[in-house]
Amino acid sequence: MSATPTDLRGREADAMARARELGASVLGTTSANPAVGAVILASDGTPVGEGATAPPGGPHAEVAALAQAGERARGGTAVVTLEPCAHTGRTGPCADALIAGGVSRVVVAVPEPTELAGGGAERLRAAGIEVEVGVERGAAEEGALAAWLTGVREQRPFVIWKAAATLDGRVAAADGTSRWITGEEARAAVHRLRATCDAVVVGSGTALTDDPQLTVRDAEGRLAGRQPLRVVVDRRGRLPGTARLLDQAAPTHVSRAGTPADLLAELFDRDVRRILLEGGPTLAAAFLRAGLVDEVLVHLAPTLLGAGSSLVGDLGISTMADALSLRIVDLIPMGGDVQIRLVPTRHTGGDQHADGGS
Numbered sequence: 507m508s509a510t511p512t513d514l515r516g517r518e519a520d521a522m523a524r525a526r527e528l529g530a531s532v533l534g535t536t537s538a539n540p541a542v543g544a545v546i547l548a549s550d551g552t553p554v555g556e557g558a559t560a561p562p563g564g565p566h567a568e569v570a571a572l573a574q575a576g577e578r579a580r581g582g583t584a585v586v587t588l589e590p591c592a593h594t595g596r597t598g599p600c601a602d603a604l605i606a607g608g609v610s611r612v613v614v615a616v617p618e619p620t621e622l623a624g625g626g627a628e629r630l631r632a633a634g635i636e637v638e639v640g641v642e643r644g645a646a647e648e649g650a651l652a653a654w655l656t657g658v659r660e661q662r663p664f665v666i667w668k669a670a671a672t673l674d675g676r677v678a679a680a681d682g683t684s685r686w687i688t689g690e691e692a693r694a695a696v697h698r699l700r701a702t703c704d705a706v707v708v709g710s711g712t713a714l715t716d717d718p719q720l721t722v723r724d725a726e727g728r729l730a731g732r733q734p735l736r737v738v739v740d741r742r743g744r745l746p747g748t749a750r751l752l753d754q755a756a757p758t759h760v761s762r763a764g765t766p767a768d769l770l771a772e773l774f775d776r777d778v779r780r781i782l783l784e785g786g787p788t789l790a791a792a793f794l795r796a797g798l799v800d801e802v803l804v805h806l807a808p809t810l811l812g813a814g815s816s817l818v819g820d821l822g823i824s825t826m827a828d829a830l831s832l833r834i835v836d837l838i839p840m841g842g843d844v845q846i847r848l849v850p851t852r853h854t855g856g857d858q859h860a861d862g863g864s
């Protein structure tokens with residue numbers, strides 16, 4: 507029995523959710539290219555191929571999905587999180603690959619925002635293929651494509667600020683120790699999060715006090731095959747040669763950038779699109795004041811210290827009316843701790859988010 511149009515639409519919605527997952531699964535490995543996911547449905551709506559962007563120089567998501575689907579793509583539908591490109595970079599145009607693969611319909615979440623790669627939908631339509639653009643666009647834009655889109659729109663990397671705090675908002679005890687505020691589960695989540703980023707950033711204060719390694723490791727402490735760039739912002743050259751950040755476990759960039767914006771520009775030029783800002787309170791405050799934090803992740807532990815560094819340094823705010831407000835996106839229990847994900851809704855600095863909302 508052949509699938510009804512309603513069945514097919516349902517299959518396409520499932521395929522789009524899967525395409526978003528596929529894109530998210532390669533975050534941290536594709537920059538400066540976007541982390542795209544694609545699913546090919548046969549003409550009866552059966553999923554017959556899926557793919558995600560390979561590291562730069564490798565196949566794009568559509569090409570990988572088409573390779574898996576082979577002849578079963580003919581007369582079928584391609585479901586993609588980003589409009590297929592129409593230009594030849596290190597790989598050929600994805601629009602041409604879809605035409606050659608014989609699909610009769612292409613469903614796209616986000617239209618290609620760059621002129622360079624644009625025109626894919628037009629090229630597909632010219633070849634007689636039905637194209638629908640903008641399907642579940644918001645979910646794709648907020649997901650794996652968010653960092654890349656920030657890069658396109660603002661020419662800077664996307665910044666996730668992460669901190670572990672006690673219930674009274676302390677990130678270190680009075681003697682400077684901060685190991686460990688949170689339990690194993692939250693710490694394992696940090697390693698998974700690092701793996702989705704192109705760079706992990708700390709200030710010289712954290713580097714000197716904690717001597718962190720800032721690598722991605724599994725539960726047994728084994729190093730992951732791919733490591734994000736480790737970055738320490740050390741304007742006075744205080745980092746000692748013996749620092750663990752300078753070991754061979756991962757590449758490291760010691761920056762003398764004077765401001766967060768300068769640092770982001772420096773990293774953007776190195777193809778970094780997604781940053782995990784891991785500390786400490788002084789550097790985090792500088793980013794917040796500059797309006798350069800896109801997402802905040804706080805791991806809150808049910809402990810009290812009563813003294814010690816607080817979550818964030820001086821924001822230049824002296825009255826309640828000027829408080830920097832954030833919107834809670836989600837709240838997830840993690841072992842004995844809680845993860846709170848937030849987005850700033852009002853910045854003291856930069857003006858791009860100044861009027862609330864996100």
Ligand SMILES: NC(=O)c1ccc[n+]([C@@H]2O[C@H](COP(=O)([O-])OP(=O)(O)OC[C@H]3O[C@@H](n4cnc5c(N)ncnc54)[C@H](OP(=O)(O)O)[C@@H]3O)[C@@H](O)[C@H]2O)c1
Pocket residue numbers: 668669670671676677678682683684687708709710711712713715716739740741742743744763764765766784785786787788789790792815819
């Ligand atoms: N619980 C957590 O999640 C967590 C995370 C990180 C750190 N910590 C704790 O935080 C404490 C360290 O705090 P911290 O505030 O000294 O660490 P930090 O923010 O990592 O480092 C501060 C230093 O960063 C440098 N820096 C570079 N660019 C800057 C900029 N644009 N604006 C301001 N400073 C800039 C400054 O030194 P230069 O002028 O020399 O460059 C400054 O002294 C430690 O006790 C550590 O354990 C806790």
